[in-house]
Amino acid sequence: MPFDRRLTPARPDLAAAHLRGQVEADEFVEGVRVSIRTGLADLRPEPAPDVSIDTQALYGETALLYEDREGFGWVQLERDGYVGYLSMAEIGAAGNAASHRVKVNRSFIYPAPNMKLPPIGALPLGARVGVVEAGDSFARLGEGGFVFAAHLSPIEEKESDFVAVAEKLLHTPYLWGGKSSLGLDCSGLVQIALDAAGVKSPRDTDLQEKALGHALPINEDLSGLRRGDLVFWRGHVGIMRDAETLLHANAHHMMVASETLRHARDRILAKAGPPISSIRRLFPAV
Known part of the structure; x- marks a missing residue:
C-alpha cells in the first residue's frame, strides 16, 4: 500500500x-x-x-x-x-513525564541555581522538562541542572493567543526545518505557536492545510479575515496578525517577517509563484 x-x-x-x-x-x-x-x-x-x-x-x-x-x-x-x-x-x-514547558524563546540550564555560572545547556520555546523542586528563582530539573523558574509554565497551562507566541519570534532567521528562535521555517512557526496554545498540529504545510480549521472563501480583495487565520500557498503558510497583516517565516526576507497579505500575495504572483490555495480559520468567534 x-x-x-x-x-x-x-x-x-x-x-x-x-x-x-x-x-x-x-x-x-x-x-x-x-x-x-x-x-x-x-x-x-x-x-x-x-x-x-x-x-x-x-x-x-x-x-x-x-x-x-x-x-x-x-x-x-x-x-x-x-x-x-x-x-x-x-x-x-525516556524518563518521568514532563511537568513543565519552556514559555520564552530561549532559556539556559545552569549547573546550580546561580545565573553567573556558565550554562550547561539551552532550551528552546516549547521544550518539555521535568521539575522536581521549584524555588523562588530557579527550578531544579529531574534530568539535572536548574532553569529560571519564571521561564517555565506547567504543562496544563496553555497560552490564550497563539498569534502572540508567533509574534515573539518576529525577525527570527529562516531555516529550512527549523523550530526555534535560532531558525524557523513557515510550518515550524505555525506548529510551535499552536503547541503553546495546546493545539496539536502536523509539521508540514500540506498536512496542516488538510488538518487545521475550516476553509474560508478567498475574496479577491482578501477581506473578511481576522487574527489567527492561516493562509496557505502550495508549500507555504502564514498567520494573520489582524485583518490585513501576515506573519510568516519566508525565504524572500530569510526571516520571520510581517507584511500585508496583499503585498505578500502580489509579490509571490509577480515571481510566478503559486496563488493562495486556501485560507483556514481555526477557532470560532468568541
Missing part, C-alpha cells in the same frame, strides 16, 4: 511491528521509547549529517526508536508522528 514516508515507520528492510499486514518489510520490530536530551535535535530523511533537515525535535520530546545503527537512530516522534533519523548522541532513555 502507498504511504507517506514522513509519517510511516516503514522501509523495505524494516518496519514498525504495528504495521505488520499493512506494509511489506523484511523485518518488523517493536519501538523503544526514548527522549530527546539536547536542546534541539535535527531529524533528517537519511542517516547522514550532510543531508537536509526535515524538522527538529525539542528537548524533552519523546520518540519510538526502531533502529540504532552507525550513530543514527531511526525514530518516529510521538508529538507529531514525523519519521526520520536522529543522532544517537541526542537521544536518551
Whole structure:
C-alpha cells in the first residue's frame, strides 16, 4: 500500500511491528521509547549529517526508536508522528513525564541555581522538562541542572493567543526545518505557536492545510479575515496578525517577517509563484 514516508515507520528492510499486514518489510520490530536530551535535535530523511533537515525535535520530546545503527537512530516522534533519523548522541532513555514547558524563546540550564555560572545547556520555546523542586528563582530539573523558574509554565497551562507566541519570534532567521528562535521555517512557526496554545498540529504545510480549521472563501480583495487565520500557498503558510497583516517565516526576507497579505500575495504572483490555495480559520468567534 502507498504511504507517506514522513509519517510511516516503514522501509523495505524494516518496519514498525504495528504495521505488520499493512506494509511489506523484511523485518518488523517493536519501538523503544526514548527522549530527546539536547536542546534541539535535527531529524533528517537519511542517516547522514550532510543531508537536509526535515524538522527538529525539542528537548524533552519523546520518540519510538526502531533502529540504532552507525550513530543514527531511526525514530518516529510521538508529538507529531514525523519519521526520520536522529543522532544517537541526542537521544536518551525516556524518563518521568514532563511537568513543565519552556514559555520564552530561549532559556539556559545552569549547573546550580546561580545565573553567573556558565550554562550547561539551552532550551528552546516549547521544550518539555521535568521539575522536581521549584524555588523562588530557579527550578531544579529531574534530568539535572536548574532553569529560571519564571521561564517555565506547567504543562496544563496553555497560552490564550497563539498569534502572540508567533509574534515573539518576529525577525527570527529562516531555516529550512527549523523550530526555534535560532531558525524557523513557515510550518515550524505555525506548529510551535499552536503547541503553546495546546493545539496539536502536523509539521508540514500540506498536512496542516488538510488538518487545521475550516476553509474560508478567498475574496479577491482578501477581506473578511481576522487574527489567527492561516493562509496557505502550495508549500507555504502564514498567520494573520489582524485583518490585513501576515506573519510568516519566508525565504524572500530569510526571516520571520510581517507584511500585508496583499503585498505578500502580489509579490509571490509577480515571481510566478503559486496563488493562495486556501485560507483556514481555526477557532470560532468568541
